[in-house]
Amino acid sequence: MSIMYRLTKEGKECLNHGLPETQLIRLLEIKKAMHMDEAKQAVKDFSIAVQWAKKKNFIEMKGSQISLLSMPKTFSEEDALRNVNHDEHVPDNMISLLLQRKLIEEIRDDVRAKAEKHVGREVATLSPELIGTGVWRDVKFKEYNIKAIGVKTYPGKKQPYAAFLDWVKQKMVGLGFEEMTGPIVETEFWNMDALYMPQHHAARDIHDAYFLKEPKYAKDIDKNILSAVKQAHEKGIEESRGWEYQYNVKRAHKLILRTQGTVLSAKTLASRPNIPGKYFSISRCFRYDVVDAKHLPDFYQLEGIVIDKGLNFRHLIGLLKMFAKEVANAEKIKIMPSYFPFTEPSCQLMANHSQFGWLELGGAGLFRKEMTEPLGIKEPVIAWGLGIDRLFMLSVGINDIRQLFSHDLNYLRSAKVLY
């Protein structure tokens, strides 16, 4: 088995630019003679160049002057380097010389030897040696049980409900809705009063809220909006007598955890929204409830509004039908009377589920004038909310709402990627 060689880094450089002594005499061929300092600048490995050029009798040195004695007819080292590079034969004495000058190196033969050990045999692993030496042609590959699945892989995945919420957000954007977001800690003012829910009315019973331990009250509320809302509660607006009770300004400042996404709609209305405008929010809401299969202490709500001149109840019905089709994939729906303190008319959306029959999908209505006018809105506003937790639970067959926020990796890792 023959020994094989390859160029070193220096060898490759010499092949491209010539050996140091060659570089020197090529320079002298033009200049005939030059000062040592000048030559030092021009030739990279100057001392090596001088050493070999003198040895080969190409140059002579007088003091600091270098002059050319003769130019060789051929450059044998360079030729040899070229041959090594092309795997062609090079005489042994030249090989020794190049090895001595560290311009070439031996290719360690154990790589090939290692590969050749496998010739004619059955191999399990396709090694780099087999690939590089081409010995792979002479081996047989062991056949595997292709039905075997090795160590289980758990890819990084979105949480199933989070993936669904992402899908809903994209859907909303596609339907022309702009996203609204807001803080978790709210005042009773924005969470309820601004929605025309009277401070001491039974309607607040369904929104039993979590209150902050410390501090209990916010610093302030926009004076103009506060007084307009107070007025609407106490004495009404142009066409309404209002709730007719004494409004408690201090209570309005009370800090709570947001109970309904509608608070974001109220804030949007109060801050010069686009008209026409469509807005939506997916927000975490908090309710005072015993945690069980139907209730979580905090959960997501999908809510939104549509503002435009001339909107009426029939537009609301059109919107709900579109949601039923686009978001819930329900063809058969029913729209029924309902009650919310901040809408009139109000309705609820029922959808026919192939398995569970008629289910409540959401609630909607046109915001009461007593709510929108104090916030500075003259145009009709459609408000809607869809029960996304239930929608998701139905689509994946979950019966217990607590599973929405489950930490069980067994469930999370094995959950089907739906969105």
Add this chain to the structure above:
Amino acid sequence: MPTIEVSLKTFGKLAGKTMTEKDLEIVKGEIEAVDKNRAKIEIGDTNRPDLWSVEGIVRAIKAYNGKKPGQLRVKNSGKKIIVDKKLAEIRPFIAGFIAKFVQVDEDLLLDLIQLQDKLAENYGKKRKKISVGIYNHDRIKFPVHYKAVDPSQAQFIPLEFEKPVTLKEVLEEHPKGKEYGYILHDHKLFPLFIDSKEEVLSFPPIINSNYIGKVEPGSQNLFIEVTGTDHKAVLLATNIFALALQDRGAKIESVVSSYPWKTKYGTNVSAPYIFNEKISFDRSRIKDALGIELNDKEIKSLMEKMLYGAKITGSKIIAAIPDYRNDVMHLNDVIEDIAIAYGYENFTDMDITSSTTGSLKERTLFSEKLRRIMIGAGFQELLSNILTSKKILCNQMMYDEDIIEIDNAMSENYSAVRNWLIPIMLQALQRNMHNEYPQKIFEFGECVVRNEQSNDYTKTVNRIGGAISDINIGYEQISSIVDALFSSLEISYELQPMDHNSFIKGRCAKIIIDSKFAGIAGEIHPQVLNNFGIEKAVVVFELDADLLYQVVKK
């Protein structure tokens, strides 16, 4: 929302038909359960106490089906309630009426007590705003007196007691006194309702007397009284009760309350009270709100189906509001009733033609980037409750911070708002000790922290955190993830040593961006692992996603 029990037999007798789904739609009701002959119905409208009885439901359904229900017919009894001036600051208002020839049987008694209870508990705010008393009329010597008395002097025998006790003792000893005593605690004098023979009817709003205040089955004449702090609510409840009793066959006679001051409704106020409220609007408003054209005949018929009186002259509609309703504030309330009578199913839909551009908040888009990087790095996303406990956030982490706690927590497990994600991830790892390792999890989500500068002293912040747990794991596995996040976002950052009780000393770093604190990374202290009950090492990081967003935006 109030839930009432309705005897289906009584319903059938009063309505002349069985209950249908459409009937429930009209009253915004939903059947919760049916047990033998009684149905539990949840009434959606918290503002319609007139619907919180079988009589009220039947009245609405009858009208919708075109049968005119009977108007309230009242005979003047000439009898009086005399109100004490001193009650003005305690519980000023009272109204009463007489219901004659009531056939009191078990069924009726149940219904009366239920209506009394719903009016006082729900509409009456646990008897504070109003409460209702029912008496045996024939034992009363009129006129009756509604007086303010010294609670340690006045005494009577309350229901369920055998000996007379003072009003003070009623609050201390009687179960109803204990339950509703809070209403009177701030007052020196208490209300007492007595007749001309000094016989006590009741101690409003706490308990009836055991003699006049005891109603038993049989043919009877009843006296009903409502007391409270809101005059309109008192009169409204009286009207609702009178109509319900008339529907059950009673003859109603009015009683006058005589006040020593001028109330909004006069000094001598007769109950049941005729409010005679009207609301008028232009007919074009119906089309504006509902998008449908109706002629005069249709409008009138739809309004009558919903028990309004309707008068139409030219383009002007005048709606007379029933005397038992107090929820009609705006003309749209009448228009909604017209829509319900028209039938929601009969509306055709219209498209919203305005074109708008949908969009997500830039921060939402940024959060999706962060989540994608973590998923690409092989982490399983978690979604958790935001409510948790101080025990999880502080005690088990051995790290005390000023967290946001709930004043009225339902349970210890959900009594604080999370201020960081690492404890939540540790809780998740504890719950997964039986599942395969390595476990790589992350969560992106909201936390709430203190912020004295903000209007509500708090700030909702977005955080991202990740954790790895395995038998053989170290700090570098998590710093490598942090580095991957930052290099994917082209953010330059710095790791500096940090001492933190939740982490092993010398294995915790604070993450600094532009000399701002951006987060933390490290290996969890074994004591913390013990506190959570975790048996394998955990390395974690948590970053301020809002700060990252600002840096990337720049």
